Amino acid sequence: MSLQSIKYSRGSLEILDQLLLPGQSKYVVVRGVEDGWKVINKMQVRGAPAIAIVGCLSLAVEVNPEEFGSKKLLRQEIEGKLNYLVSARPTAVNMKIAADELITLANELDKNETIDVAEMKQRFLSATEAMLKKDIADNRAIGAHGANAILQRVTEAGGSSAGSAGSVRVLTHCNTGSLATAGFGTALGVVRQLGELGKLEHVYCTETRPYNQGARLTAYELVHEKFPATLVLDSMVAALLRAKNVAAVVVGADRVAANGDTANKIGTYQIAVVAKHHDVPFYVAAPLTSIDLAIPSGDHIIIEERPDREMTHVGEHRIAAPGINCWNPAFDVTPASLITGIITERGVFKPVELKAAITKLL
Ligand SMILES: CSC[C@@H](O)[C@@H](O)C(=O)COP(=O)(O)O
Structure with missing residues (x-):
């Protein structure tokens, strides 16, 4: 059983094939950008931070053995391949x-006359x-800020949602x-931190249809950690x-807009609506690299739409009636008004404060 999704040393990159978990722990070799694009697109590696890291490292393993005739050629290679990986x-x-x-770094290095192509x-x-x-x-810091915020809010609310010794039940x-x-992890890092503090009474994880990241992957991590955990549909x-x-x-x-509206896995929005109805605080945990102040x-x-097959089949087994139409958006957008706080590595912000706070930090 492995929880290490990315294995890297200079010149070598492997990713744990998340399509096979929890049945099999099998690593896939990523030899360059073409492999990197494919493992991301097929969701053998997934999760916003892991996608970025694997994408960039796939370029690193490709560039590592190559000789470039000039800094300009290296810069062009970096720019072209990174833009391709974004797609x-x-x-x-x-x-x-x-x-x-x-790309900004490559441009600066290209212009810097004190370094040669090898140094670049x-x-x-x-x-x-x-x-x-x-x-x-960053994840450690998110975990610490998030756990504090949740525990503090429970205390401020009079402790009625706390269990024994101030421990809490959370849903992810x-x-x-x-x-x-x-x-x-980010949100699961918050859960891990609550666990490390001895303040996690119970964690519930959703199945997360259709790819079942909750049932297959989060449940796998929670069982591995021996946290008190229950799967729900x-x-x-x-x-x-x-x-x-x-x-x-x-x-x-996956992306937080400047006003705090947040794209995350399909189903997040309806959980936020239900949380509002039950007066349960709803937190988004994300590094600053998930915040897009440009929008x-x-x-x-x-919003990415995925193939029908992810809905109609479980593995090789068809579960939907042949001939039925499908709509399979992989994400939805939760309006900022439903979000209590956005937990980042630099602190927890209300959606309305986010843009000013991040602009100041950066
Ligand atoms: C730290 S991962 C944050 C998000 O990327 C996660 O919540 C999510 O929506 C993942 O979607 P996925 O389609 O599995 O890549």
Whole structure:
């Protein structure tokens, strides 16, 4: 059983094939950008931060053995291939932000007359490799901020949604853990942190149809951690919030717009509506690399539509009546008005404060 979604050392990249989990732990070798694009598009690796890291590292393994005749040629290679990788999946912004940062770096290195092409390549590789460590550090910080926010809110609300010794029950959706990131996780990092603090009474995870990231991947991580955890179907959330004294919902994000509207796995929006109805705080946990200040609202987010087969089949087995039409958006947009707080590595912000706070930080 492995929770390491990305194995990298200079010149070598492997990803844990998430289509096969939890039945099989099998790593797939990614030899370059073409492989990187395919494993992202087929969702063998998925989760917004992991997509960006694998995309950029796939370019690093391709560039590593190559000799470039000039810095201009290296810059063109970096720019062209990163823009291609962005096209593998459209909704999560992390790959686009990473690509823009690395293209800016390549332009600066190209203009810097004090370095040669070999040095430029080394600096590009180091910048790409730094993403792995940074993602884990960011996730740890998200976990700490998120756990504090949830526990503080429970205390402020008089502790009625707390269990024994102030511990809490939380609900999460999709998979936002070690498998979706370089390690630890975002929303699942918050859950992990509550667990590490001894404050996690129970975690509920949704099945997350149709790809079943909750049932296959989050459940796998929770069992591995030996956390008190229960799987529920997506259609059970209203009943769960009515019955189980859940203190908070915490989910991840694929793209957060400047006003706080958040694209995340399909089903997130309806959970937020149900949470509002039951007066349960609803948190989005995401690194700054998931926040897209360039778009004013969620109306500007492109929602990826996936093949019908993901709905009509479970593995090789057909479950839907042949001939039926399908609509399979992979994500939905939760309006900012339903979001209590956006948990980042730099603190927790109300959606209305987000743009000003992030602009100041950056
Ligand atoms: C830390 S992962 C955050 C999001 O990417 C996650 O919640 C999600 O929606 C994943 O969707 P997926 O289609 O599995 O890539």
